[in-house]
Amino acid sequence: MSNPSSSSISDLGITATNPSILCSLLPHEHHGPTIPAESPIDASQIAQVHLASPENTSQVLDKLPTAFKQWRQVPAPVRGQLIRRFSEQLRHHQQALAALITLEVGKIHSEALGEVQEMIDICEFALGLSRQLHGLTIATERPNHRLMEQWHPLGPVAIITAFNFPVAVWAWNATLALICGNPIIWKPSHKAPLCAVACHNLLEQCIQNTPQAPPALSSVIIGRNDVGKQLASHPTCPLVSATGSVAMGRDVGTTVASRFGRSLLELGGNNAMIVTEHANLDLALRAILFSAVGTAGQRCTTLRRLILHPSIATSLCNKLTKVYTTLNIGDPRDASTLVGPLIDAPAVASHHAAIQQALAEGGELLTPHSCDSVYPEGGHYVAPTILKMPPRSPIMQQETFSPILYITTYSDLGDAISQQNDVPQGLASSIFTNQLQEAEYFLSPAGSDCGIANVNIGTSGAEIGGAFGGEKETGGGRESGSDAWKNYMRRTTNTINFGADMPLAQGVTFDT
Numbered sequence: 001m002s003n004p005s006s007s008s009i010s011d012l013g014i015t016a017t018n019p020s021i022l023c024s025l026l027p028h029e030h031h032g033p034t035i036p037a038e039s040p041i042d043a044s045q046i047a048q049v050h051l052a053s054p055e056n057t058s059q060v061l062d063k064l065p066t067a068f069k070q071w072r073q074v075p076a077p078v079r080g081q082l083i084r085r086f087s088e089q090l091r092h093h094q095q096a097l098a099a100l101i102t103l104e105v106g107k108i109h110s111e112a113l114g115e116v117q118e119m120i121d122i123c124e125f126a127l128g129l130s131r132q133l134h135g136l137t138i139a140t141e142r143p144n145h146r147l148m149e150q151w152h153p154l155g156p157v158a159i160i161t162a163f164n165f166p167v168a169v170w171a172w173n174a175t176l177a178l179i180c181g182n183p184i185i186w187k188p189s190h191k192a193p194l195c196a197v198a199c200h201n202l203l204e205q206c207i208q209n210t211p212q213a214p215p216a217l218s219s220v221i222i223g224r225n226d227v228g229k230q231l232a233s234h235p236t237c238p239l240v241s242a243t244g245s246v247a248m249g250r251d252v253g254t255t256v257a258s259r260f261g262r263s264l265l266e267l268g269g270n271n272a273m274i275v276t277e278h279a280n281l282d283l284a285l286r287a288i289l290f291s292a293v294g295t296a297g298q299r300c301t302t303l304r305r306l307i308l309h310p311s312i313a314t315s316l317c318n319k320l321t322k323v324y325t326t327l328n329i330g331d332p333r334d335a336s337t338l339v340g341p342l343i344d345a346p347a348v349a350s351h352h353a354a355i356q357q358a359l360a361e362g363g364e365l366l367t368p369h370s371c372d373s374v375y376p377e378g379g380h381y382v383a384p385t386i387l388k389m390p391p392r393s394p395i396m397q398q399e400t401f402s403p404i405l406y407i408t409t410y411s412d413l414g415d416a417i418s419q420q421n422d423v424p425q426g427l428a429s430s431i432f433t434n435q436l437q438e439a440e441y442f443l444s445p446a447g448s449d450c451g452i453a454n455v456n457i458g459t460s461g462a463e464i465g466g467a468f469g470g471e472k473e474t475g476g477g478r479e480s481g482s483d484a485w486k487n488y489m490r491r492t493t494n495t496i497n498f499g500a501d502m503p504l505a506q507g508v509t510f511d512t
């Protein structure tokens with residue numbers, strides 16, 4: 001394999017002079033309108049992107065049933081070899097893909113590299129799984145019978161992703177769907193089309209090098225909400241996996257349910273951390289910083305609410321505000337930058353509107369409203385902000401996708417957990433404590449109601465090995481590790497009679 005550092009963005013099939021990036025499966029004469037792709041770093045135009053028309057989308061959807069019939073017959077370990085090739089491509093192009101993520105969505109280099117690493121990790125997980133799609137043998141009540149279950153490929157999987165993890169969340173879904181025997185169709189955020197086309201190009205090369213793989217196994221459709229609606233309502237895709245806003249998830253979920261399809265939803269988070277009087281505050285400080293400020297507060301798992309024991313509140317707040325003043329905010333391509341831009345101007349407006357609302361609700365600003373950093377002109381930068389709030393303030397019920405951290409105090413652990421759970425969302429949560437009873441209470445059925453509940457680490461930055469997702473308005477889906485692969489397969493229950501009699505279950509007799 002050649003040296004990974006030799007790969008550049010142009011090796012990904014994406015260059016400023018090659019802006020026609022509609023899905024390669026689509027005939028150009030039918031494409032829809034064109035939109036500019038802008039970098040949030042400085043609002044410079046980095047490409048012109050053709051949006052798909054409804055006809056384009058239909059043409060791609062029409063190819064999926066044939067691709068499915070072919071791919072489901074390929075043995076799963078052979079399907080795994082496609083993913084092995086893809087992980088090799090990702091390793092080779094890790095730097096280039098990370099540079100593209102930084103350019104298109106503004107992630108700092110380390111986090112962009114980490115996102116590509118997350119793709120490589122899920123490839124390895126999926127490759128292992130391709131030999132472990134186990135069913136069960138179950139004890140049967142009847143003599144000379146066998147009761148078992150098998151997992152079969154489900155059908156074409158539609159994947160709708162958000163701008164903030166423009167490639168990793170697709171990879172969670174794509175790799176599992178593919179090893180499970182399903183073709184995939186991807187609608188990325190229209191704010192991150194270049195990353196999507198780059199990944200699609202890399203996967204496409206691997207598909208071409210896999211003789212058993214049908215040509216329409218993977219496709220990408222660049223479009224807005226109308227494309228998502230078309231995918232959700234189309235009977236071709238038995239599973240629609242969607243990441244994004246609660247409003248989008250409600251639309252997709254109800255549309256898919258109305259045709260009895262399956263949806264896998266990963267929607268908003270409003271994640272909290274409880275810090276008790278028994279916590280290691282130095283560790284807590286580091287975890288808070290990454291969870292609240294990392295990715296400029298644009299992770300589903302970003303820490304948005306900090307619930308503190310009163311005895312440590314003042315000292316922890318003082319330490320935090322001090323660290324916040326040292327944060328380097330600015331061009332994410334600079335090695336010293338920790339906080340890059342928000343995705344666009346509306347995101348900046350929402351950030352400032354939320355701060356104004358918090359102040360109107362009695363919040364107290366603990367950090368300067370803006371900072372002295374020099375930003376690239378035109379970019380969408382904000383200063384990470386901490387506000388001390390009265391518990392249960394209305395603004396704290398909503399997810400604002402920017403680096404705002406609300407701080408409250410609690411009376412006892414029951415109150416802390418109830419403050420934490422008392423929001424519409426249920427994705428990630430954490431407690432900092434060195435006391436066993438507090439940690440176990442937090443993890444118990446009476447504790448955190450979230451899909452992710454951590455002890456002595458922050459709310460963000462999950463590994464791929466666990467199931468990822470949450471409850472309530474977060475949508476209930478579980479993606480990535482553990483047994484999330486079962487979402488992409490259908491279970492058949494098989495009862496086999498190898499005897500000479502026909503005993504009925506439950507002892508029923510039905511003889512003539």
Ligand code: UN1
Pocket residue numbers: 118164165169243298299300301459460461462463
């Ligand atoms: C997301 O923000 O949609 O746990 C995904 C994390 C990352 C994934 C975030 N591994 O923060």
